[in-house]
Amino acid sequence: MTQPMQAEKTRASEWFRTLRDRIVAAFEQLEDSQLDGPFAESPAGRFELRETKREAADGGDAGGGLMSVMRGGRVFEKVGVNVSTVHGTLGEAAQKAMAARGVPGIAENPRFWASGISLVAHMQNPHTPAVHMNTRMFWTPEAWWFGGGADLNPCIEYDEDTAAFHSVLKQACDGHGADYYDRFKAWADEYFFVPHRGRARGVGGIFYDDLNTGNWEADFAFTKAVGEAFLPAFLPITEKRRNTRWNTADKEAQLVHRGLYAEYNLVYDRGTKFGLATGHDPEAVLMSLPPLAKWI
Template sequence: MKDQTEASDHKTRAAAWFRELRDRIVAAFEGLEDRPAAHWDGPAGRFEVTPTRRASEDGSDAGGGIMSVMRGGRHFEKVGVNWSEVHGTLAPRAQAAMAARGVPGMAEDPRFWASGISLVAHMRNPHAPAVHMNTRMFWTPNAWWFGGGADLNPCLEYPEDTAHFHAEMKAACDPHGPLDGADRYTKLKAWADEYFFIPHRKRARGVGGIFYDDLNTGDWEADFAFTRDVGAHFLPAFLPLAEKRRDQPWTEADREAQLVHRGLYAEYNLVYDRGTKFGLETGHDANAVLMSLPPLAKWV
């Protein structure tokens, strides 16, 4: 009973934090939209908020979430900030994938619960970088873990922007000490460089950040605190860059570079992204899962 009560408390607290973070980011992004744009005379963008439901095979309640998408804004050409809390039984393919990753008991018991926040922003100004962030908690009757991270995806890179973003990710990591005997930031930066690599293009999709998965040190409170810090450092990492670049003049060549880079981003998310695969295989709302795709992209 104690274990069940503790698990329920952990789920409630994690889901509430991810929802709070979602609300905080949505408000900040709409605040940026209220700023005038030198190169776009449209109205300030606002998020369209839609409840989502996870489809279960037997029609029973399997949770859902909130899909928040802004399209055609002054500064955000498209941005999604989604929150979810889902549960149920994994489909055989997802169950087999989890079992292959070594999740304890998954081969025998496919029940799960998961909650998290997922964000992707595609900016109007080609000089303003696209960005991705997500954090999540996953639970099964025999295991729990956290995962997530954030990475920057400029089509026109500015080294000082890259340095700022990475400094904030390091600031999220450093108070929590080493991980598996290694410097936490160094380890998670290398993991991001590996994870966000596009093998068929032989290049990274952006300039990196941090990434982690299957985080269970045995101390739930410590791992949850770290995950909260990753989320809390997102706005300080990204918003100053969006503000700095929002009115920078651009050319048609800059826009071309942006659209081609978005094609690269789409390729990664459709072919390799673990979250995209999991969301589609577990019956979550397809529009919410695929909100990460850019509004316009180009291939050459």
């Protein structure tokens, strides 16, 4: 049996909150600096904060988090940066899913603890790509692991943006495992594929889960590196594209692509399924959905 790992849990939870604070500050600064384009005269966007709670089956406290959402900004049409730390007992569906993944002892003792950060940004300018990032730590009485990643979701693709985004993620991976980037890029290509559409939801990134090398410090350090790579990977692309002129056809392409994004998150995304199955605040779980989308 694993140890309670209270110190490690606290460090991980505090790190995710610190990362959230840095990203929120950077995004609000980006809003302040947007002085051109059709939304420049609008008030700079600001995050609205709401505490979230997860109720245990007996009605007791099972943790919660902080939901941070900005809507209708100059740069961001909708962006959410959520953090949570929850605990309790897994429901039958989540228990079976983890048992199928080989999590030891979960059938006998379904207690869990989980903490993480989840971010999704949908942009005003169709030339500026949507983006997703999350990192998390999960603990059960018999196991612990880390997971997460980041992926870029442009509706209008620029090869140089894709290359730049992947280059930063590769640097983050290379400092922790010679094969990490190739492995986790391939995993992202597989994970973010939309089977019923026969295509990927974006231009990829990295994805990893069930990461437990036996060295908690090393795995935590890698997870922090992924989180720290997000702003250097995403902000330069946003700053380059946010003033690109766009037309009605560009906006139409963006709305249709958002439909694809919504389909993936509602049908396939592990985090969505886990959050809803374990009783977390549905508004926080579904924060990833775009404000507007279109199907043709």
